[in-house]
Amino acid sequence: MLCDICGQREAVLFVTQTLKGEKKEIHLCAQCAKKRGLNTDGALLAQSLGALVSELDKTQKVCYACGHKLKTILKTGKLGCPECYTAFKDEIENLYQRKGIDLPYTGSMPKKLESFRSTVTDRIAIQDKLEESIKNENYEKAAMYRDFLKVLDKGAVSDGSAETLSMLGVDIDD
Structure with a gap:
């Protein structure tokens, strides 16, 4: 049986803890046990085991939707499902x-989807400008934004980029 901490070496120490009716088993190799200060002194052993169980709990946390383990995510860097982001929010933020990655992290985008992202971003900006124009009772500008949104929704604008918007007389920066 492999060590529950490193997952690489054969376990030589088997610890079972029962707390409030819940039984937890931990299997450790000699190196991981030594790193955590496990020895034969009873008081030190009890203290070390308590810390070890809490450390193991962190790595055995499981996504409620797909059952993917935090330990696997930390090892592979891949999540099991979209709900993993919620289940492991704190751990992902710490990682x-x-x-050195600032949040919110938007990640990289495949080249095929870059224009889609641009279209969506521009659409949101135009929608905001439309609402702002209506709020300020600038109905001519609001009508222009409304008309462009209709064109954008029909897919008449091929890429939806800011250049296309400016060619059509829509300035999303004003």
Whole structure:
């Protein structure tokens, strides 16, 4: 049986803890046990085991939707489903911070979808401008934004980019 911590070496220490009727088993190799200060001194052993169980709980956390384990995600860097982001939110944020990635992280986008992202982003900006124009009672501008949204929804604008918008007389920056 492999060590529950490193998953690489054969386990030589088997610890079973029962707490509030819940039984937890931990299998450790000699190196992982030594790193965590496990020895034969009873008081130190009890203290070390308590810390070890809480450490193991973190790595055995499971996504409620797909059953993917945090340990697997940390090892592979791949999530099991969209709900994993919610289930492991804190752990993912900590991982990003350790890697120096600022949140929110939007990730990379396949080239085929770049124009779609641009279209969606521009549509949201135009919708905001439309609402702002109506709020400020600038109905001529609001009508222009409304008309362009209709064109955009019909797919008449091929790429939806800011250049296309400016060619049609729509300035989303004003």
